[in-house]
Amino acid sequence: MREAPASSGKEIVLEVQQLRAGYGELPALRGISLRLERGETLAVIGANGAGKSTLLKTLAGQMAPTGGRILYNGADITRMPAHERARAGIILVPEGRRLFPSLTVEENLLVGASTKRRGQWDLSSVYALMPLVAERRSRSAGDLSGGERQATAIARALMSNPEVLLLDEVSLGLAPAVIGQLYASLPEIQSTGTSILVVEQDVRQALAVSDEVHCLLQGATSLAGSGFTMDEISAAYFGAGVAHVTPTGTITTLDAAELEES
Numbered sequence: 006m007r008e009a010p011a012s013s014g015k016e017i018v019l020e021v022q023q024l025r026a027g028y029g030e031l032p033a034l035r036g037i038s039l040r041l042e043r044g045e046t047l048a049v050i051g052a053n054g055a056g057k058s059t060l061l062k063t064l065a066g067q068m069a070p071t072g073g074r075i076l077y078n079g080a081d082i083t084r085m086p087a088h089e090r091a092r093a094g095i096i097l098v099p100e101g102r103r104l105f106p107s108l109t110v111e112e113n114l115l116v117g118a119s120t121k122r123r124g125q126w127d128l129s130s131v132y133a134l135m136p137l138v139a140e141r142r143s144r145s146a147g148d149l150s151g152g153e154r155q156a157t158a159i160a161r162a163l164m165s166n167p168e169v170l171l172l173d174e175v176s177l178g179l180a181p182a183v184i185g186q187l188y189a190s191l192p193e194i195q196s197t198g199t200s201i202l203v204v205e206q207d208v209r210q211a212l213a214v215s216d217e218v219h220c221l222l223q224g225a226t227s228l229a230g231s232g233f234t235m236d237e238i239s240a241a242y243f244g245a246g247v248a249h250v251t252p253t254g255t256i257t258t259l260d261a262a263e264l265e266e267s
C-alpha cells in the first residue's frame with residue numbers, strides 16, 4: 006500500500022490508525038487508517054460486506070477492535086465504552102434508525118439530549134433545520150414513514166450536539182426526493198463545526214455530499230482522498246487496483262495482490 010501524507014493544516018478530530026475488527030474468525034476490518042478534520046464530511050463507500058457498518062460500530066464503541074487505535078482530539082479512545090464516547094460527542098445514527106416507536110418524535114429527540122452536551126442544537130434549532138420533523142413532533146415514532154424516521158434519527162443525534170456524527174446508510178430504502186431533503190441538512194450541520202462520517206451505498210450521492218471519500222474493499226482501504234474520476238472509484242469499489250495522487254491530499258491505493266497478502 007502506498008500513502009502520500011496530506012498536510013492541509015486543518016485540525017484532526019478523529020484519527021483511525023490501522024484499525025482491525027472482526028466477527029469470530031472472520032476479519033471485517035483489516036488495518037483501516039483515516040483522518041477526519043473538523044467540519045469535514047467524509048464518505049465511506051464500498052460494496053455489500055466491505056466493512057462499512059463495522060467501521061462505524063467500532064468508532065462508536067459498539068464493537069471492540071482487535072487491533073489498531075482510535076484517537077479523538079488526540080486522546081486514545083480505543084477502549085472507551087460507547088456511552089462515554091456519546092457523552093464525549095461521537096454520535097452514531099445506526100442503519101435501521103432505531104427510534105423508540107411508542108414515544109413521540111419530540112420524546113425521541115429529548116432522549117438524544119440526555120447526553121447533556123451543550124451547543125447550538127436544541128428543540129427549536131433542530132426543528133428550524135428540519136421542518137418535516139417539527140411537523141411530526143407529536144406523532145408516535147412508530148407511525149412515521151421511512152423518510153420521517155430517518156430524519157427523526159438524525160434530529161435526535163443532533164440533540165446530542167455531536168462533534169463527530171456517524172451516519173450509516175441514511176438513504177437506505179428511501180425515495181430520491183426524501184434522500185435529497187435529508188442530505189440538504191448536512192451542510193448546515195457541517196457549518197457548525199461538526200465532522201460527519203457518512204456511509205453511503207450510492208456513490209454519486211456520496212461524492213456529492215463529501216469533501217473526501219474512503220473506499221473499502223473486503224475490509225481494507227482501496228482508495229482514499231478526493232478528486233477521483235468515476236472510473237477510478239469503480240475500480241476501487243469492485244477490486245481492480247488503481248494508483249492516483251490527488252491535487253490536495255492523501256492517496257492510498259491497494260491493488261489486488263496486496264489485498265491477497267493482507
Ligand SMILES: Nc1ncnc2c1ncn2[C@@H]1O[C@H](COP(=O)(O)OP(=O)(O)OP(=O)(O)O)[C@@H](O)[C@H]1O
Nearest residue numbers: 028031032033051052053054055056057058059060
Ligand atoms: N453480526 C455479524 N456476525 C458475523 N459476521 C458479520 C456480522 N456483521 C457483519 N458481518 C460480516 O462482516 C463483514 C463486513 O460487514 P459490514 O456489515 O461491516 O459491511 P458493510 O460494508 O456495512 O455491508 P452492507 O452494505 O451490506 O451493510 C461481512 O463479511 C459481513 O458478512
